[in-house]
Amino acid sequence: MTAEFDIFLATLPGLEPVLCDEVRHKGFKRPKPVPGGVVLKGGWPEIWRANLWVRGASRVLARIDSFRVEHLAQLDRRARHVPWASVLRPDIPFRVEASCSASRIYHSGAAAERIATAIRETLGAPSADDAEVTVMARIDHDICTISIDTSGEPLHKRGYKEAVNAAPMRETMASLFLRQCGYDGNEPVLDPMCGSGTFVIEAAEIAARLNPGRARHFAFEKLATFDAEAWETMRAVRSGRTPPARFQGSDRDAGAIAMSLANAERAGVADITEFRRCAISDIVPPEGPPGLVIVNPPYGTRLGDRPKLMPLYQALGRVLMERFHGWRVGIIATDARLAHATGLPFLPTDAPVPHGGLRVTLFRTAPLP
Template identity: 75%
Template sequence: MTKSADFEIFLATNPGLEAVLCDEVRYKGFKRPVAVPGGVITHGGWPEVWRANLWVRGATRVLARIASFRVTHLAQLDQLARQVPWSHVLRADVPFRVEAVSVGSRLYHEKAVAQRIGTAIHETLGAPQSPDAEIVVRARLERNVCTLSVDTSGEMLHRRGHKQAVNRAPLRETMASLFLRQCSFTGEEPVLDPMCGSGTFVIEAAEIAARLNPGRSRHFAFEQLATFDAQAWEKMRGVQSARTPVVRFYGSDRDAGAIRMSRDNAERAGVASWTEFVERTISEITPPEGPPGLVITNAPYGNRIGDRKRLMPLYRALGQVLLARFGGWRAGVVTTERHLAEATGLPFLAPEAPVPHGGLRVTLFRTAPLPR
């Protein structure tokens, strides 16, 4: 890899959401994106890496792939790792660490792989190793092929930088944005979340409608790489694409603390002018004035046997209210249990693939416009 060459850029996401992320990456103008297990591959240079971190809502990390080679023993790994032009990417004065994963390879000892690569980088570049370093070199060995990447994001990308308060088991912003996309949301219609928690769906929808870059409020690891151009980055960040949404976005919850939390988060995100949060039970929700849109919620779900029976009345009430009052609206319900979704009585389309989330697997159940 040279500083100016195009290379593979890997945008990671939750398994099951690769095709949705690929659609977003294509929509945002990146070169020939291809969905692969665990994410999306595109091509470009360092400006595309910065842009992916700044623009793409659904990616959890952006990795710059800097080298790939076949390897079957540690001495060979040491030799090949020393041939990588690390000075083109890493800085000698910035600490780094190496993380390794091995799948179906003769080099199966991941700790030994990470140590060899770390030593090779340190001895050829001079950069110090640190277990707490923000700069992470990721080595993946799969069927004896080692792919070396630099994690350009740092903290995971769902940490937008402007959301401080969260409720229990919050849905990550990256996942929420992809679920909105799966529900065909483009920013032109209202969104209502009747169990809004900390406001994730509502705030993401408002940001999409306002065309606010998801990475606008945070720092990225690539700012500490040898390839970083501070002036070009500031110019990229300074491009104004924001607009005033033509609709509003609504959240409700029976918990007054959740409503305060959501309002504070919306204020920090800069979307308070287009969002409304009110304390309200499921039975009290009504459609706001204006055109129909999307009702979407990360409904409560549990992992104990008794949770399903306890939650059935809540799901049943949600379905009854939507069918009675929200004709013309579409609905999306995220839950772990098909039986809970079915308790709503809503006419769901074929469900999407389950997605790992917080040690569980959740599914988006969605409808076409409900009958009027």
């Protein structure tokens, strides 16, 4: 339990520095951004904490071995020397996922089968396609890295969102966009196109200091390294607070408002969030100090969509400039021309990130004049 190893927290390409900033602020040792995520040092308690605490990671991998391989027979031999019994249980099914890149071993399916056979024959554990415990093998430039996916279901599945609208923003992504906008839980947040309420609920949870993994199960609970008593002690720690602000969402669609209300209730933040049916032209800032407006408007992915959406973006920008003095704005868009149609004074942007088969960019402002 005290031995340290590499822990990999996965995220979307382009968001690695933002995730690293979150991980550093939550007290993890020596986090370093790398392509596709963040690497840090720790043991199994850090694995549990990362799954429980970190908002921006999509999954947490424990790296348990690494070695050079150049052909399948060598992989078969080397895989039998991995200390599987120290991590996996012989009574719990597992499955293996493999990927190969720039290596002499290029058939990922054959590589996965060799590793699965090695585990079955050395540990006695059964393999199953639907197993919750996943062994991940990455063979890159003839170096095979063996990891265990300790999360199970992706971490954006917080355990409360049953109702979603079309093309929803994942909670992990939403949390990182909020962080990029400078949000730290101490100011109001408004989403005037709230959909199923992701930004509003995520902002409320951050402000209330609610752990994102508090309501779900994790794959590490099926591993040989799991200590149920220590885990329950960790989960029982409460750091919640009453937020200094409230969090509001609006949408022109009544169905979206109903989804948001239900999701906020399940998340336990119904008392600090508000949702109402409202057109863009009718939004007004809530009473109190300025905060953050963050919105994920329609993208217009088909040819001819942009002219139809231009009036919506123009109206949004006009309302924000006229009524939201001192507020910062974050807009997620695939088309820079639509974003700039708002007329808002955007800061320089970072590289776009993948989302639902598209590439989206966060357009941010300083406090509006």
